[in-house]
Amino acid sequence: MADVASGFRCPICRSTDAESWLTLSYPIARCGGCGLLRLHPPPDDATLAAAYAEGYAPHIRTGISGRAKSWLERRSVRQLQHYLAPPRRVLDVGCATGELLLAVREAGNAHIVGVEPGADAAATARQQGLDVRVGTLEDAAFTDRSVDTIIASHTLEHVPEPVETLREMHRVLRPGGALILWLPNVESVEARVLGRRWIGYDPPRHLTTFGVSTLNHALTEAGFRMVEVRHEAVGLEWAWGFRRWLRERRPALEHAIAPAHPLLIVAATPLAAIGALSRRSGRIRVIAVKPVD
Ligand SMILES: [Zn+2]
Numbered sequence: 354m355a356d357v358a359s360g361f362r363c364p365i366c367r368s369t370d371a372e373s374w375l376t377l378s379y380p381i382a383r384c385g386g387c388g389l390l391r392l393h394p395p396p397d398d399a400t401l402a403a404a405y406a407e408g409y410a411p412h413i414r415t416g417i418s419g420r421a422k423s424w425l426e427r428r429s430v431r432q433l434q435h436y437l438a439p440p441r442r443v444l445d446v447g448c449a450t451g452e453l454l455l456a457v458r459e460a461g462n463a464h465i466v467g468v469e470p471g472a473d474a475a476a477t478a479r480q481q482g483l484d485v486r487v488g489t490l491e492d493a494a495f496t497d498r499s500v501d502t503i504i505a506s507h508t509l510e511h512v513p514e515p516v517e518t519l520r521e522m523h524r525v526l527r528p529g530g531a532l533i534l535w536l537p538n539v540e541s542v543e544a545r546v547l548g549r550r551w552i553g554y555d556p557p558r559h560l561t562t563f564g565v566s567t568l569n570h571a572l573t574e575a576g577f578r579m580v581e582v583r584h585e586a587v588g589l590e591w592a593w594g595f596r597r598w599l600r601e602r603r604p605a606l607e608h609a610i611a612p613a614h615p616l617l618i619v620a621a622t623p624l625a626a627i628g629a630l631s632r633r634s635g636r637i638r639v640i641a642v643k644p645v646d
Contacts, residue, residue: 357382361393364516364561365571377549379556389567390539395513396557404557405471421615423452425587429535429638430456436531436640438462441501446490446522447508451478457504458483468493490521498527506535509568510559519575528645532577535638538584540564542628543635547594553635568639577641584634588621595621 361371361382368386371393375381382393396404430437430453437443439462445454448467457465467485469475478485486493489512503522512518522532537553538544539562544551554562563571569579592614600607610617628634 357393358385361391363387363389363391364514365389365567365574375549375554377554377556381554381556381562387567387570388564389571390562392556392560395560400557421618423456426453427456427459429453430460433533434460436502436533437504439464442466442499444468444495444500444503444525446503446505446518447511448478448483448485449474451481451483451485453504453506454478454483454485455481490518490525495525497524498530500525501527501530502533503530504533507537509534510536510555510561510563513560515561515563516571516574519571519577523576523643526643528643530643532572532641532643533638534568534641535636536563536568537590538564538568538633538635538637540566541633541635542631543590543594543625547590550594550597551635552590552593565637565639572639572641576643578644579639579641581638581640582632583638584629584632585636585638586622586626586629586634587636588618588623588625590635591621591624592617 357373357380358369358371362369363384363386366384366386368384370385371382372385373380374383374390379392379396381390383390437457437460441462442464443457443462443466445465445467448454448469449471451467454465454467465483467478467483468490469478469485469487470489472487475485475487503526509515509518526532537559539553544553553559565582572579595617596607596610596614599610625634
């Protein structure tokens with residue numbers, strides 16, 4: 354068997370030492386230097402293209418769960434007005450169909466732009482009149498210090514070189530500007546209890562799995578200062594974990610309860626609250642600032 358660490362290089366601490374963490378449909382390695390989790394060896398381009406090709410849930414907005422997502426996004430935007438209100442220029446990296454940007458626009462700010470590598474999702478966003486560039490953040494080549502706030506919801510775990518992406522965000526932000534990230538947190542009750550059924554791993558799409566400490570390390574490497582970590586209480590991960598557990602035992606029953614997924618999420622919210630109250634939630638919102646030099 355090949356050495357787990359063969360060809361491994363940590364994007365944060367540059368260690369080439371790694372050990373096996375978990376094997377799902379892809380092996381996940383844990384950096385021997387800083388504990389960061391990475392798919393290793395990484396999936397090839399064809400595998401990734403297939404994984405995003407159709408039915409990728411974050412790019413689809415239908416039914417109750419679509420409305421629930423939109424409600425959560427509008428609530429987030431209300432909570433974050435300090436960073437998102439005019440005259441701030443707001444950039445959404447990995448904006449998908451543009452729902453978060455639409456919420457920012459609805460709240461009164463038209464100085465918004467998005468970047469999205471998925472052409473179909475970007476086209477949907479553009480149909481709403483949003484300025485969305487197709488491609489990566491690097492492709493968009495924004496000028497230095499041209500943005501006041503960057504938002505990136507469930508983006509950083511998808512990019513191949515997350516510290517490089519953070520450095521590019523740092524370049525584009527003005528000094529004193531803020532970066533707001535939403536992402537899964539492996540240092541959580543959910544990840545510990547649900548194990549391989551935790552949706553936060555999501556291979557092959559999640560190339561990196563962060564925890565609060567490894568994220569803080571990555572942000573610091575890129576020149577940011579982490580100022581706030583909010584532990585969200587959403588039952589989504591418990592609902593998915595339960596469905597995966599059931600699917601292994603009673604696939605027909607799991608299929609039958611699929612339409613009740615939103616109810617499962619609501620029912621699981623008290624469980625999620627335990628993680629949030631103990632500051633070990635599987636879903637976090639992090640605010641980091643680019644210090645004024
Ligand atoms: Zn490392």
